[in-house]
Amino acid sequence: MLNSPRIEINLTKVRNNTEKVVGLASSKGIEIWGVTKGAGGDLEVARAMLAGGVVGLADARMVNLKRLASLNSPLMLLRIPMLDEIREIIKYIDVSLNSELEVIRSLNQEAKRLDKVHKIILMVDLGDRREGILPKNVIDTVKEIKKLNNIRLIGLGTNFACFAGVLPTAGKMSQLMNLVDKIRDNLKLDLPIISGGNSSSLPLLKEEKYTPIANQLRVGETILLGLEVPTGTKFSLTSIETFKLVAPIIELKDKNILIDGQERIQRRAILAIGKQDIIPEGLKLLDKSISIVGASSDHLIVDISLRDDLKLGDEIEFRLDYASLLRVMTSSYIKKVYCGRG
Ligand SMILES: *Cc1c(COP(=O)(O)O)cnc(C)c1O
Numbered sequence: 631m632l633n634s635p636r637i638e639i640n641l642t643k644v645r646n647n648t649e650k651v652v653g654l655a656s657s658k659g660i661e662i663w664g665v666t667k668g669a670g671g672d673l674e675v676a677r678a679m680l681a682g683g684v685v686g687l688a689d690a691r692m693v694n695l696k697r698l699a700s701l702n703s704p705l706m707l708l709r710i711p712m713l714d715e716i717r718e719i720i721k722y723i724d725v726s727l728n729s730e731l732e733v734i735r736s737l738n739q740e741a742k743r744l745d746k747v748h749k750i751i752l753m754v755d756l757g758d759r760r761e762g763i764l765p766k767n768v769i770d771t772v773k774e775i776k777k778l779n780n781i782r783l784i785g786l787g788t789n790f791a792c793f794a795g796v797l798p799t800a801g802k803m804s805q806l807m808n809l810v811d812k813i814r815d816n817l818k819l820d821l822p823i824i825s826g827g828n829s830s831s832l833p834l835l836k837e838e839k840y841t842p843i844a845n846q847l848r849v850g851e852t853i854l855l856g857l858e859v860p861t862g863t864k865f866s867l868t869s870i871e872t873f874k875l876v877a878p879i880i881e882l883k884d885k886n887i888l889i890d891g892q893e894r895i896q897r898r899a900i901l902a903i904g905k906q907d908i909i910p911e912g913l914k915l916l917d918k919s920i921s922i923v924g925a926s927s928d929h930l931i932v933d934i935s936l937r938d939d940l941k942l943g944d945e946i947e948f949r950l951d952y953a954s955l956l957r958v959m960t961s962s963y964i965k966k967v968y969c970g971r972g
Contacts, residue, residue, distance in 0.1 A: 633945060634965055635877040635903045637958050639669075641678040642970030643872045647853045648682020650867040651832065656683075658835050658842050663688040663706055665828070665850030668952055670959035671697055678972025679853060686725075688848050692718050708848065710753070710761050716740050725749045727787055727825075729761050731774055734781060741780035748780060751787040751825050756805060757796040758789055768809050772817055785823025785846070786810055791830035791860050798831045803843040829859040836866070851952045862951065873955055874916075875908070875948040875964075877901040877930065882942055897935045901946055904928035907961040912954030916947040 652662045663686050664679030666672065671694020676687050686704030689695050692715050695705050699722050707726040711719055711733050719726055720740045728734050728750045741748040752771065755762030763771055768786070775783050788806055790798045803826060810821050826844020829852040834840055851859050856868035864870050881900040886893055903925075910925040919936040934940055950958060958964050 633876070633878050633943070635875070635901075635907065635963065636965040636967050638874040638876060638967045638969060639672075639675065640872050640874075640970045641674055641968055641972035643856075643869045644675055644678040644854065645682040645970075645972050647856055647868040647872060648679045648684060651849055651853050652683035654832065654835050654867060655847060658840075659845055660826075660835070660842060661685045661846050663846065663848045664853060665689065665708065665848050666694060666698065667691065667708070668850045668854045668956050668959070670694065670956070672959060672966070673697060673701070674968050674972055675854070676701060676703075681972050682853075684849075692722070696722055706848070711737070720744055720746055720748055723748075725751060725784065727751050727753050727761070729753045729755075729763050731771060734775055735778065738778040738781045746780065747782050749782045749784045750775075751785050751823060752783060753787050753789065754806060754809065756788045756790070756802045758792055758794050759796075760789055760793040762788060765805065765809060769812060769816065772813050772819065776817060776819060783819065783821065785821045785825055786813075787823075787825030787846075788827055790827045792828070795860065797860070798827050798834060800834075800840070807843045829853075829857075832865065833858055855950070855952060855955065857952070870949060873950060873958075875903075875913070875950055875954075875958060876945050877903045877948075879940065879942055879944050879946065882934070882940065896933055897938070898923065899932050899934045899940065899946070901930040901932060902928075903930050903964070907964050908950070908957055909954045912951035914949040914951075916949065920946065 655662050662684050664684035665688045666676050667690045669675040671689050676698050687698050688706035688708050690709040704724045707723045716736045737748050753762035813819050823846050824844045825846040829849050831847050852865050856870040858865040879899045880902045884895045885898045887896045904927045905925050906927050921933045923931040923933050
C-alpha cells in the first residue's frame with residue numbers, strides 16, 4: 631500500500647531553534663516574536679515557539695491568528711490590515727503593523743466602540759520598498775496618530791530583505807533611531823519599541839562588538855528552517871532538520887529522452903506531489919544521487935538513474951525552502967505528522 635505524501639515536523643528541533651534565536655537576541659537586549667506564517671499558522675509549531683521563549687506570535691493572516699488565539703499568548707498582525715478586517719483585529723490582536731493613516735483611524739474608531747486601546751507599530755520604509763511610510767513623512771504621520779485616543783503608538787518598525795533585497799545595516803538602523811529620537815524630543819512621545827526586522831537581522835547579532843538599536847525582531851525563517859537570510863545557508867546556531875517532506879513513488883519507468891540531440895534512456899520516477907503542494911525549485915533532495923526533472927500540478931518527476939534499488943511505493947525525502955514550506959503547510963493534500971515535543 632502506498633503512503634500518502636506528508637510533512638514531518640520535528641517540534642523538538644523547532645523549539646531548540648527558537649531557544650537558540652531567543653538566546654542570541656536576549657544577550658543583546660532584543661525580544662523575539664515567533665512568526666508562524668511559514669508554517670501556515672500551525673498550532674503545534676506555534677506551541678513549540680512559545681516553549682522556546684518567544685514573547686508572542688506573529689502572522690500575516692487573520693485566519694491563522696484567530697486559531698492561535700487559543701494559545702493565550704500576545705498576537706501580532708504582520709501584514710498591513712485590510713479595511714474589512716478591522717473589527718477582528720481589535721477583537722483578537724494585541725499589536726498590528728501599520729502604514730496607512732486611514733486604516734489607523736478605522737482601528738481607532740473600532741477600538742473606541744469597544745472601549746479598548748489598540749497598540750500599533752508604525753512601519754518605515756528604509757529602502758526595501760515593501761510596506762512602510764517614507765522617513766520624511768514620519769513626523770507628520772505621528773502627529774496625526776497622536777490625536778487618536780484609542781490607538782497607542784508603541785514604536786517604529788521596519789522590514790528588510792523581503793522585496794528589493796535591502797539588508798539591515800548599522801547605517802539603516804541609526805536612520806530609524808534618529809526618527810525615534812526626533813519623535814521623543816519633538817512630540818514628547820515615548821516609543822519603547824524599535825521593531826528592527828526579520829530573520830535577516832540575526833547574522834549581525836553574532837558580531838560581538840555590534841550593539842543593536844532594535845529591541846524587537848520578528849523571526850520566522852531562521853527558527854522554522856534553521857536557515858540564514860538571505861544566503862539560504864544553514865544558520866550557525868540552528869538545525870535545518872525541522873521539516874521533512876516525504877512523497878511516494880507512483881510510477882517508475884525507463885523513458886526515452888533527448889540529451890544534446892541524442893536519444894538516451896533515463897530511469898524516472900513520478901511522485902504523488904505537484905505544484906499545488908510545492909514549488910519544485912524550492913525542494914532539496916536528501917539523496918543527492920536523485921535529481922528533479924520537473925513538475926506539473928499533481929506530479930513531480932525525478933531522475934533516479936543512479937538508484938536501481940527503488941521500487942513502486944518507496945518514499946523520497948526532501949528539505950524545503952521558505953516559499954515551498956509555506957505552500958506545503960497550506961496544501962490540504964499534504965498530511966502533517968508531528969514528532970518530538972514542542
Ligand atoms: C514574514 C515577515 C516577517 C518574518 O520574516 P522571516 O524572514 O520569516 O524572519 C517579519 N516581519 C514581517 C512584516 C513579515 O511579513
